[in-house]
Amino acid sequence: MSIELTLAKIQEAQNAIHPYIHRTVLDHSSTLSALTGADIYLKMENLQKTGSFKARGAMNKILKLSEEEKKKGVLAASAGNHAQGVAMAASRSGIASTIVMPENAPLAKVSATEGYGAKVILSGAVFDDAYQKAVEIQQETGATFIHAFDDWEVMAGQGTIGLEIFEQLPQVDTVLVxxxxGGLIAGVGVALKSLKPDVRIIGVQAAGAASMLHALEVGKPELLARANTMADGIAVKKAGERTFATVQQVVDEIVTVEEEEISQAILMLMERTKTLAEGAGAVSVAAALHHKVDLTGQKAVLILSGGNIDVNFLAQIIERGLRRSGRAMVCQMLLPDQPGNLEKVLEIIAQERANIMSIEHARYDLAVPLRSARVYMTLETQSFEHQRRISKRLEEAGYPLV
Known part of the structure; x- marks a missing residue:
């Protein structure tokens, strides 16, 4: 397949979409630099309009529609971020938009898409299922279909990020995308390789949805049996044909990250750099933190592609992160159902300077032995060593954890 994506087209896209999108900041992270032994910069597309880079490609595509196409409206399939980008771009252009989203799309993304003026239809489990439904609607209505990634104009819009990176940091050695x-890495890869051929372009996928890596391994895009990852924005079962052909030419390597690594990256970004990123947006950071790529001594840019994370899901990530790092402890014990026992337990916890975040005391649960009470607590602790000390004190006092 001939590659129709060029530096000139990306530069043309930059001129076209400039009035409608943010030129996002390239922020140096001393925290990540210290943790990785590299000079780390974050390209903050999580601060882009609509909360993700997708606004760039959608706007570039819609600006190129004919008047006749605009009358029929536009249609898209998306897990959430492309949906918002298309909805915003269509609204700014005064045209109707219909978006098909997976049934399990985060409620925040569905609501935001509707807030930009789009009609939302929920269908299927992942992006690929929603895409099939959108194709059916397109055949019925004649609306212009705006693909989330496998479109040259969309890729050109995403490639404007590469132009900005080079303008902001001409000395860049490696970019994690x-x-x-594959639309983002195709656009960024073409832009940066055209301007600086020796720059390394490293793709990052969730291990549970590594469709582009699989395509490179077998020589063509193939449908994965499933795409299972918390990073819903990159949960794609099949890489694009155009993006695959482009990736073959401009990407140096693709690595994968596990779910726990993504979760840790989200929490670290929030806690240490005061930055909110969704799962898809945090995979580049996860790859750097867990040394999937050797970045030692390099100037590396990590693209945070989006920040549209469901608040309830974020609460789960925070809780799990605290437990993994030894800063929260869940404990359960059976106490003799007599006055004073719970008081003694609480006194030990207070002496060890742990903080009770929640507590449940149950006497009537059928699983609890007679003349006993079950106590279930979540404690805020300082470290795993602190937790071991608390457990030992409780056991010595006759209140072992179960």
């Missing part, structure tokens, strides 16, 4: 269908 999240990959779902």
């Amino acid at each position: 999240p990959i779902g269908g």
